[in-house]
Amino acid sequence: MAALLEGPATDDADPERGRPAAGSGAASGERPPRRRQSPAPRTVLAVASLGVFMAFVDATIVNVAFPDIERSFPGTSIAALSWVLSAYNIVFAAFLVAAGRLADLLGRRRVFLVGLVLFTAASGLCAAAPSPEVLIAVRLLQALGAALIVPSSLGLVLDAFPPERGAHAVALLTAVGAVGAGIGPSVGGLLVTVGDWRLVFLVNVPLGIAAYVLSRRHLVESRTPGRRRVPDLLGALVFAASVSALVLAVTQGQDWGWTSPQVLGAFAASVVLLAVFVRRSAHHRAPVVDLALLRNRTFSVANGMSIIASAGFFAYTLSNILFLTGVWRYSVLEAGLAVTPGPFVAAAVAGPGSRLAERHGHRLVLVAGGLVWGAAVLWLVLRVGTTPAFVAEWLPASVLLGVGAGLMLPNLSGAAIASAPGEDFATATGLHAVARQVGAALGVAVVVAIIGTPAPAQAPAAFDDAWIFAAACLAGAGLGCLFVGRVQAAAPS
Incomplete structure (x- = not known):
């Protein structure tokens, strides 16, 4: 680990080509020291x-x-x-x-x-x-x-x-x-x-x-040139504590009781810690969240919908694995293979979907993607039964899930990041990743609260409820994208 604390390897080298910087020993006739290219x-x-x-x-x-x-x-x-x-x-x-x-x-x-x-x-x-x-x-x-x-x-x-x-x-x-x-x-x-x-x-x-x-x-x-500031690490801890308190309240709501002092206290702690975090972000010179970016409507809407869509995505992802292994009695390998087609369909759809967004605007593609995505999860509720039927019931849903995800996820990221000024590209990218991960944590928490530990006879209904939650998140995120403005891609700086 000590080797990681050495100074940078190329401080005197031209960052573009790896040549010795001007004014080095080569200009005075001395043999220049070996530089790392x-x-x-x-x-x-x-x-x-x-x-x-x-x-x-x-x-x-x-x-x-x-x-x-x-x-x-x-x-x-x-x-x-x-x-x-x-x-x-x-x-x-x-x-x-x-x-x-x-x-x-x-x-x-x-x-x-x-x-x-x-x-x-x-x-x-x-x-x-x-x-x-x-x-x-x-x-x-x-x-x-x-x-x-x-x-x-x-x-x-x-x-x-x-x-x-x-x-x-x-x-x-x-x-x-x-x-x-x-x-x-x-x-x-x-x-x-x-x-x-x-x-x-x-x-x-x-x-x-x-x-x-x-x-x-x-x-x-x-390194970034110019003056650099120490990031708000305490603010990051406060943010983590706020989200953790919210997840704790949701996951333990059924066991402790939704009106119990522990659950209400966890909700209250989450709100108070979030308020402290926002205050720190408003006054710190290098905040975790740049509140000025949130005044951009498209950036705020796209990231808000990312939280909701990620909650739905991670909710049905976990639900699918638990359903396949618990209800259909698939092995872990069979379950993993059963959910694999969706991501590959999403990868195939992402490119054409991105070109559609560039040509016709992000709003149309995002709304359509969210509605298709939500409908795909509703297929699981309406068509998937307790007897395994991969080709007839599961595969069509998996393909539709991939289509919805391929249309929405990459274009939601593109809309969020491209709506920020060029000099804020890196910050916008980081904040969008934060939104996705917060949504993931909340989606897992809600699914755990919905499914719980049901008896075998009650398991199908519990999974239906979890899928309905995921479908509502995905369709709602798509409809929320009606408020996304027109964005133009900018090269990162």
């Missing part, structure tokens, strides 16, 4: 993509392993175990923006390497966790590592590519994250079938070591 942009993109891939595949690979985790700890309620998922989403969301500012301050390569070490070490500890409490605690560290990896990788890629190619590079990096999230369920199902849920975490260790070695060898240091 700047890597090719494609090399930076490949190395950064490996880190992003690990961070995003872990956001979905654990979903399919959740039933196996539940079987390993039979004395623990599903509400308590849901923190294995929620803790990761909350910490990831809370520290994304602060980590990005920290990377600008201390150096993107350095923060990227620290994130890799933390994520890899935490993954190994997750695999060895002897109890749910230890697993949840180590997941917090794993999420912190992911929060350091993602924004620093974005900064490294943007610094490596010329400005006119920056948007393309970011799109490729985003696509890698989407692919990681898409193949997570099938990879997770395979790993759980070969061994158990611990392999889902253990697989990160060799990948993390490889990413660290490649990063040390090929990446060079970069």
